[in-house]
Amino acid sequence: MARRHRPEEHQNHEAWAIPFADLLTLLLAFFVVMYAISSVNAGKYRVLSDSLTAAFRGAPDNPSPIDLTARTPNGVAEQMPIQAMNRIFNAGLPASAHMPLPLARGTERAGDTQPSSVDPRDQEALMQAEALRESQQQLDAVAADMSGVLAAQIRSNVVQVQRRGDAVEVRISADVLFGSGQAEPMPAAVPILQHLADSLRSFPNAVRVEGHTDNVPVRSGTFRSNWELSGARAGAVVRLFSERGLDPLRLAVVGYGEYHPVQPNASAAGRNANRRVAIMILGAASGLPAGQP
16 A cells, blocks of 8 residues: 655745844834934934935935034134024935934923933033124123213214124223323213213123323323323223222223324324223123123
Protein backbone atom coordinates (compact mmCIF):
# COMPACT_ATOMS: atom_id res chain seq x y z
CA MET A 1 0.00 0.00 0.00
CA ALA A 2 1.50 3.24 -1.08
CA ARG A 3 2.37 5.78 1.71
CA ARG A 4 0.30 8.98 1.62
CA HIS A 5 2.37 12.14 1.30
CA ARG A 6 1.39 15.05 3.47
CA PRO A 7 0.83 18.25 1.49
CA GLU A 8 3.62 20.76 2.00
CA GLU A 9 2.73 23.70 4.26
CA HIS A 10 2.72 27.09 2.58
CA GLN A 11 5.57 29.27 3.83
CA ASN A 12 5.00 33.05 4.11
CA HIS A 13 8.27 34.53 2.90
CA GLU A 14 7.21 38.09 3.81
CA ALA A 15 6.44 37.45 7.46
CA TRP A 16 9.59 39.41 8.42
CA ALA A 17 7.99 42.62 7.20
CA ILE A 18 5.59 42.84 10.15
CA PRO A 19 8.18 42.87 12.96
CA PHE A 20 10.43 45.10 10.82
CA ALA A 21 7.60 47.64 10.44
CA ASP A 22 7.00 47.46 14.19
CA LEU A 23 10.68 48.14 14.79
CA LEU A 24 10.63 51.18 12.48
CA THR A 25 7.52 52.50 14.24
CA LEU A 26 9.21 52.16 17.64
CA LEU A 27 12.34 53.90 16.38
CA LEU A 28 10.29 56.74 14.93
CA ALA A 29 8.39 57.13 18.19
CA PHE A 30 11.67 57.10 20.12
CA PHE A 31 13.21 59.87 18.03
CA VAL A 32 10.02 61.93 18.15
CA VAL A 33 10.04 61.72 21.95
CA MET A 34 13.74 62.60 22.13
CA TYR A 35 13.18 65.57 19.84
CA ALA A 36 10.17 66.76 21.86
CA ILE A 37 12.09 66.83 25.16
CA SER A 38 15.26 68.35 23.75
CA SER A 39 16.13 72.05 23.43
CA VAL A 40 15.73 73.12 19.84
CA ASN A 41 18.78 74.56 18.16
CA ALA A 42 17.85 76.71 15.17
CA GLY A 43 20.75 75.47 13.01
CA LYS A 44 20.12 71.80 13.77
CA TYR A 45 16.41 72.33 13.21
CA ARG A 46 17.11 73.66 9.72
CA VAL A 47 19.35 70.68 8.94
CA LEU A 48 16.63 68.28 10.10
CA SER A 49 13.97 70.16 8.15
CA ASP A 50 16.05 70.10 4.95
CA SER A 51 16.84 66.39 5.42
CA LEU A 52 13.17 65.47 5.81
CA THR A 53 12.22 67.64 2.85
CA ALA A 54 14.93 66.06 0.69
CA ALA A 55 13.86 62.55 1.73
CA PHE A 56 10.14 62.96 1.01
CA ARG A 57 9.95 65.79 -1.55
CA GLY A 58 13.35 65.98 -3.21
CA ALA A 59 16.20 68.47 -2.68
CA PRO A 60 15.20 71.81 -1.05
CA ASP A 61 14.78 74.74 -3.39
CA ASN A 62 16.93 77.03 -1.23
CA PRO A 63 19.90 75.16 0.27
CA SER A 64 21.72 78.36 1.25
CA PRO A 65 21.94 79.19 4.98
CA ILE A 66 19.45 81.65 6.40
CA ASP A 67 20.51 84.62 8.50
CA LEU A 68 18.67 84.41 11.81
CA THR A 69 19.28 88.07 12.61
CA ALA A 70 17.35 91.11 11.52
CA ARG A 71 18.68 94.61 10.99
CA THR A 72 17.13 97.52 12.85
CA PRO A 73 16.92 100.96 11.16
CA ASN A 74 20.13 102.07 12.89
CA GLY A 75 22.03 99.00 11.63
CA VAL A 76 22.07 97.05 14.87
CA ALA A 77 21.71 93.30 14.41
CA GLU A 78 19.09 91.74 16.66
CA GLN A 79 17.80 88.17 16.99
CA MET A 80 14.83 87.33 14.79
CA PRO A 81 11.61 86.58 16.73
CA ILE A 82 10.54 82.93 16.98
CA GLN A 83 7.39 83.60 14.93
CA ALA A 84 9.52 84.94 12.06
CA MET A 85 11.79 81.88 12.25
CA ASN A 86 8.70 79.66 11.95
CA ARG A 87 7.65 81.41 8.75
CA ILE A 88 11.12 80.93 7.24
CA PHE A 89 11.60 77.30 8.25
CA ASN A 90 8.15 76.22 7.09
CA ALA A 91 8.22 78.12 3.77
CA GLY A 92 7.33 75.79 0.91
CA LEU A 93 6.13 72.94 3.13
CA PRO A 94 2.52 71.77 3.24
CA ALA A 95 0.51 72.76 6.29
CA SER A 96 0.61 69.20 7.61
CA ALA A 97 4.42 69.27 7.67
CA HIS A 98 4.79 72.54 9.60
CA MET A 99 6.73 72.15 12.83
CA PRO A 100 6.70 75.40 14.82
CA LEU A 101 9.65 76.28 17.00
CA PRO A 102 8.81 76.57 20.71
CA LEU A 103 8.35 80.05 22.10
CA ALA A 104 10.48 81.42 24.92
CA ARG A 105 9.03 81.03 28.40
CA GLY A 106 6.54 83.79 29.13
CA THR A 107 5.85 84.57 25.45
CA GLU A 108 3.25 81.85 24.73
CA ARG A 109 0.23 83.06 22.82
CA ALA A 110 -3.25 82.48 24.16
CA GLY A 111 -4.34 78.91 23.41
CA ASP A 112 -0.83 77.52 22.98
CA THR A 113 -0.23 74.32 24.93
CA GLN A 114 3.22 73.59 23.57
CA PRO A 115 5.90 73.48 26.30
CA SER A 116 8.39 76.34 26.07
CA SER A 117 11.97 75.21 25.54
CA VAL A 118 14.37 77.48 23.72
CA ASP A 119 18.12 77.87 23.69
CA PRO A 120 19.04 80.21 26.60
CA ARG A 121 21.42 82.08 24.28
CA ASP A 122 18.58 82.79 21.85
CA GLN A 123 16.36 83.92 24.70
CA GLU A 124 19.09 86.23 26.02
CA ALA A 125 19.55 87.74 22.56
CA LEU A 126 15.82 88.37 22.30
CA MET A 127 15.81 90.03 25.73
CA GLN A 128 18.77 92.25 24.80
CA ALA A 129 17.07 93.30 21.56
CA GLU A 130 13.89 94.16 23.46
CA ALA A 131 15.86 96.16 26.05
CA LEU A 132 17.62 98.09 23.27
CA ARG A 133 14.31 98.86 21.59
CA GLU A 134 12.84 100.14 24.87
CA SER A 135 15.97 102.25 25.50
CA GLN A 136 15.69 103.90 22.07
CA GLN A 137 12.00 104.62 22.62
CA GLN A 138 12.78 106.16 26.00
CA LEU A 139 15.46 108.40 24.48
CA ASP A 140 12.96 109.57 21.87
CA ALA A 141 10.59 110.49 24.71
CA VAL A 142 13.43 112.34 26.51
CA ALA A 143 14.28 114.34 23.38
CA ALA A 144 10.64 115.31 22.87
CA ASP A 145 10.29 116.37 26.52
CA MET A 146 13.51 118.41 26.49
CA SER A 147 12.44 120.16 23.29
CA GLY A 148 9.17 121.15 24.94
CA VAL A 149 10.74 122.39 28.19
CA LEU A 150 13.39 124.46 26.38
CA ALA A 151 11.24 125.58 23.43
CA ALA A 152 11.81 129.30 24.08
CA GLN A 153 15.59 128.91 24.33
CA ILE A 154 15.64 126.72 21.22
CA ARG A 155 13.83 129.45 19.27
CA SER A 156 16.40 131.96 20.54
CA ASN A 157 19.18 129.69 19.19
CA VAL A 158 20.97 129.42 22.55
CA VAL A 159 19.94 125.79 23.16
CA GLN A 160 20.04 122.77 20.86
CA VAL A 161 18.45 119.37 21.52
CA GLN A 162 19.55 116.46 19.33
CA ARG A 163 20.03 112.70 19.34
CA ARG A 164 23.65 111.53 19.33
CA GLY A 165 23.89 107.75 19.14
CA ASP A 166 22.74 106.25 22.43
CA ALA A 167 22.18 109.63 24.07
CA VAL A 168 20.25 112.89 23.86
CA GLU A 169 22.40 116.02 23.91
CA VAL A 170 21.11 119.30 25.33
CA ARG A 171 23.70 121.87 24.26
CA ILE A 172 23.51 125.24 26.05
CA SER A 173 25.67 128.24 25.21
CA ALA A 174 27.99 128.99 28.13
CA ASP A 175 27.44 132.71 27.58
CA VAL A 176 23.82 132.20 28.67
CA LEU A 177 24.83 130.37 31.83
CA PHE A 178 28.08 131.99 33.01
CA GLY A 179 29.91 135.28 32.95
CA SER A 180 33.32 135.51 31.30
CA GLY A 181 35.84 133.37 33.21
CA GLN A 182 33.21 132.50 35.85
CA ALA A 183 31.89 129.11 36.94
CA GLU A 184 28.88 130.22 39.00
CA PRO A 185 25.60 130.27 37.00
CA MET A 186 24.15 133.71 36.46
CA PRO A 187 20.79 134.38 38.18
CA ALA A 188 18.95 134.44 34.85
CA ALA A 189 20.31 130.97 34.00
CA VAL A 190 19.18 129.26 37.21
CA PRO A 191 15.47 128.89 36.20
CA ILE A 192 16.51 127.28 32.90
CA LEU A 193 18.62 124.68 34.69
CA GLN A 194 15.94 124.10 37.33
CA HIS A 195 13.26 123.43 34.70
CA LEU A 196 15.65 121.05 32.98
CA ALA A 197 16.34 119.22 36.26
CA ASP A 198 12.61 118.95 37.01
CA SER A 199 12.04 117.34 33.62
CA LEU A 200 14.97 114.94 34.06
CA ARG A 201 13.48 113.66 37.32
CA SER A 202 10.76 111.97 35.24
CA PHE A 203 13.30 109.68 33.57
CA PRO A 204 15.74 107.12 35.04
CA ASN A 205 18.58 107.81 32.58
CA ALA A 206 22.11 108.63 33.68
CA VAL A 207 23.20 112.23 32.99
CA ARG A 208 26.72 113.37 32.06
CA VAL A 209 27.42 117.11 32.10
CA GLU A 210 30.30 118.20 29.85
CA GLY A 211 32.00 121.58 30.07
CA HIS A 212 33.69 123.13 26.99
CA THR A 213 35.58 126.40 26.40
CA ASP A 214 37.21 128.21 23.48
CA ASN A 215 41.00 128.44 23.12
CA VAL A 216 41.39 131.88 24.67
CA PRO A 217 43.57 131.59 27.80
CA VAL A 218 41.81 132.18 31.10
CA ARG A 219 42.53 135.63 32.51
CA SER A 220 40.75 135.08 35.82
CA GLY A 221 42.90 134.41 38.86
CA THR A 222 40.47 131.75 40.06
CA PHE A 223 41.27 129.23 37.32
CA ARG A 224 44.70 128.54 35.87
CA SER A 225 43.51 126.83 32.67
CA ASN A 226 40.50 126.13 30.50
CA TRP A 227 40.56 122.57 31.85
CA GLU A 228 39.70 123.76 35.32
CA LEU A 229 37.18 126.33 34.09
CA SER A 230 35.27 123.78 31.98
CA GLY A 231 35.23 121.22 34.80
CA ALA A 232 34.08 123.81 37.34
CA ARG A 233 31.22 124.91 35.09
CA ALA A 234 30.06 121.33 34.57
CA GLY A 235 30.34 120.73 38.32
CA ALA A 236 28.21 123.79 39.06
CA VAL A 237 25.43 122.47 36.81
CA VAL A 238 25.61 119.04 38.45
CA ARG A 239 25.47 120.64 41.90
CA LEU A 240 22.32 122.54 40.93
CA PHE A 241 20.76 119.35 39.51
CA SER A 242 21.51 117.50 42.75
CA GLU A 243 20.03 120.29 44.85
CA ARG A 244 16.92 120.13 42.66
CA GLY A 245 16.37 116.47 43.54
CA LEU A 246 18.24 114.44 40.92
CA ASP A 247 19.91 111.31 42.33
CA PRO A 248 23.67 112.04 42.53
CA LEU A 249 24.36 108.43 41.48
CA ARG A 250 22.94 109.32 38.05
CA LEU A 251 25.24 112.30 37.56
CA ALA A 252 28.77 112.64 36.18
CA VAL A 253 31.04 115.62 35.42
CA VAL A 254 33.50 115.97 32.51
CA GLY A 255 35.69 118.96 31.68
CA TYR A 256 36.97 118.98 28.09
CA GLY A 257 38.53 122.43 28.09
CA GLU A 258 39.20 123.75 24.61
CA TYR A 259 39.98 120.39 23.01
CA HIS A 260 36.58 119.37 21.60
CA PRO A 261 35.49 122.37 19.52
CA VAL A 262 32.41 122.21 17.32
CA GLN A 263 33.65 125.09 15.13
CA PRO A 264 37.06 126.63 14.39
CA ASN A 265 38.21 129.17 16.99
CA ALA A 266 39.40 131.55 14.26
CA SER A 267 36.25 133.71 14.45
CA ALA A 268 34.21 135.24 17.24
CA ALA A 269 31.17 133.19 16.18
CA GLY A 270 33.22 129.98 16.30
CA ARG A 271 34.57 130.75 19.76
CA ASN A 272 31.06 131.57 20.97
CA ALA A 273 29.79 128.19 19.71
CA ASN A 274 32.65 126.37 21.42
CA ARG A 275 31.88 127.91 24.81
CA ARG A 276 29.10 125.55 25.86
CA VAL A 277 27.77 123.08 28.38
CA ALA A 278 26.52 119.78 26.95
CA ILE A 279 24.06 117.82 29.08
CA MET A 280 24.10 114.22 27.83
CA ILE A 281 21.07 112.09 28.79
CA LEU A 282 22.42 108.59 28.27
CA GLY A 283 20.76 105.39 27.10
CA ALA A 284 21.07 101.88 28.51
CA ALA A 285 24.35 101.15 26.65
CA SER A 286 26.20 104.07 28.26
CA GLY A 287 27.69 102.07 31.11
CA LEU A 288 26.71 104.64 33.76
CA PRO A 289 24.18 103.56 36.42
CA ALA A 290 20.64 104.79 36.02
CA GLY A 291 18.48 105.94 38.88
CA GLN A 292 14.81 105.46 39.58
CA PRO A 293 12.18 107.68 37.97
